[in-house]
Amino acid sequence: MTQKKIFVAGHRGLVGTAVTEALKEEARYGVVTRTHAELDLEDSRATRQFFLDERPDMVVMCAAKVGGILANNNLPVDFLHQNLRIQLSVFDAAHEAGVKRMIFLGSSCIYPRDCPQPIREDYLLTGPLEATNRPYALAKIAGVESCWSFNRQYGTRYLALMPTNMYGPGDNYHPEHSHVLPALIRRFHEAKIKGEPSVVVWGSGRPRREFMYSQDLGDAIRFLLELPDEQFATLTGPDVAPLINVGVGEDVTIREVAELVRATVGYQGELKLDATKPDGTPRKLLDVGRLAALGWKAKTALDEGLRRAYKDFLQHHA
Numbered sequence: 001m002t003q004k005k006i007f008v009a010g011h012r013g014l015v016g017t018a019v020t021e022a023l024k025e026e027a028r029y030g031v032v033t034r035t036h037a038e039l040d041l042e043d044s045r046a047t048r049q050f051f052l053d054e055r056p057d058m059v060v061m062c063a064a065k066v067g068g069i070l071a072n073n074n075l076p077v078d079f080l081h082q083n084l085r086i087q088l089s090v091f092d093a094a095h096e097a098g099v100k101r102m103i104f105l106g107s108s109c110i111y112p113r114d115c116p117q118p119i120r121e122d123y124l125l126t127g128p129l130e131a132t133n134r135p136y137a138l139a140k141i142a143g144v145e146s147c148w149s150f151n152r153q154y155g156t157r158y159l160a161l162m163p164t165n166m167y168g169p170g171d172n173y174h175p176e177h178s179h180v181l182p183a184l185i186r187r188f189h190e191a192k193i194k195g196e197p198s199v200v201v202w203g204s205g206r207p208r209r210e211f212m213y214s215q216d217l218g219d220a221i222r223f224l225l226e227l228p229d230e231q232f233a234t235l236t237g238p239d240v241a242p243l244i245n246v247g248v249g250e251d252v253t254i255r256e257v258a259e260l261v262r263a264t265v266g267y268q269g270e271l272k273l274d275a276t277k278p279d280g281t282p283r284k285l286l287d288v289g290r291l292a293a294l295g296w297k298a299k300t301a302l303d304e305g306l307r308r309a310y311k312d313f314l315q316h317h318a
């Protein structure tokens with residue numbers, strides 16, 4: 001059996017961990033990885049050399065500067081420039097090394113702040129972006145355009161995936177810089193251990209978010225990589241915007257999800273809202289019809305995913 005060599009960039013992150021696990025289940029894939037310390041993907045020379053040495057058949061691009069609403073808001077240059085540098089370096093090197101199929105990870109925040117819900121792929125660039133993550137969103141939009149430009153100019157099959165908000169094993173639990181779910185898992189857990197009377201939840205509690213368990217995204221990526229050439233070509237032909245949403249198809253308010261985390265952790269105290277923190281986009285529920293039509297659907301319910309994520313937190317991060 002000839003193995004397909006797949007480079008998973010950013011394999012130690014939340015999404016990269018799930019993708020690597022999903023691909024390693026199949027003997028027909030040889031997964032190639034490098035830690036950030038071994039290969040800085042912002043370094044275009046080193047990245048080029050790595051690709052020319054390894055010559056992977058496919059690439060899954062999970063390496064990026066990633067963070068929650070406050071990190072995005074406070075470090076706009078880092079989110080714009082680091083992501084642009086990583087993307088330029090990987091796209092150029094992958095193309096030069098003859099990579100034909102690539103999955104680039106974008107994000108649901110690329111869509112206009114106030115666009116109709118659920119959000120279809122063709123709403124891209126139809127209105128202004130949310131201010132708290134505009135630099136990151138613009139870098140990701142450039143990534144979508146890179147996929148399309150390579151497909152148009154060189155006939156490659158580069159596809160940009162737009163996942164909703166993710167959570168799961170190996171998440172970033174930084175108290176300030178993480179996303180809402182890992183932040184709340186940690187905060188409720190610490191309040192329970194210390195017997196604190198209340199836990200702070202940022203913003204008004206009213207924004208709505210759609211949450212997907214990271215292992216479901218790993219499964220979706222494996223599903224897409226395994227599509228036959230003719231089908232993958234319908235997503236990445238020169239005349240098609242090469243982007244596809246990945247989500248669960250339903251959302252909850254931040255207050256509701258905070259209550260769910262409280263129940264999962266088993267915390268008895270009060271929940272207090274901190275209105276000095278930003279709400280961000282009011283709602284971003286993805287239309288997942290395109291992926292569903294190909295035959296893929298998310299499996300993990302939010303309460304079950306949260307139980308598993310909390311278990312992972314207790315084992316590795318508490």
Ligand SMILES: NC(=O)C1=CN([C@@H]2O[C@H](COP(=O)(O)OP(=O)(O)OC[C@H]3O[C@@H](n4cnc5c(N)ncnc54)[C@H](OP(=O)(O)O)[C@@H]3O)[C@@H](O)[C@H]2O)C=CC1
Nearest residue numbers: 010012013014015036040041042063064066105107165166
């Ligand atoms: N988490 C989420 O809710 C969502 C994530 N996404 C997208 O999915 C992708 C993965 O996100 P996620 O797994 O959450 O992010 P993480 O922060 O968990 O992981 C990112 C990975 O990229 C690596 N990395 C960052 N910079 C470099 C670099 N210069 N060279 C080499 N490696 C680097 C990191 O290594 P190190 O830690 O050592 O720096 C880390 O392993 C990103 O593109 C993100 O935009 C999209 C929607 C939602």
Ligand SMILES: C[C@H]1O[C@H](OP(=O)(O)OP(=O)(O)OC[C@H]2O[C@@H](n3cnc4c(=O)[nH]c(N)nc43)[C@H](O)[C@@H]2O)[C@@H](O)[C@@H](O)C1=O
Nearest residue numbers: 067068069107109133178179180183201202203278279280
């Ligand atoms: C994936 C996505 O992630 C980011 O966008 P976001 O969806 O706004 O992400 P978030 O998870 O940080 O917040 C969601 C909501 O939750 C509220 N919230 C309450 N309490 C906490 C809290 O303790 N921490 C955080 N981070 N948020 C909190 C917070 O105020 C907001 O209303 C961008 O990086 C964007 O670029 C991106 O791609």
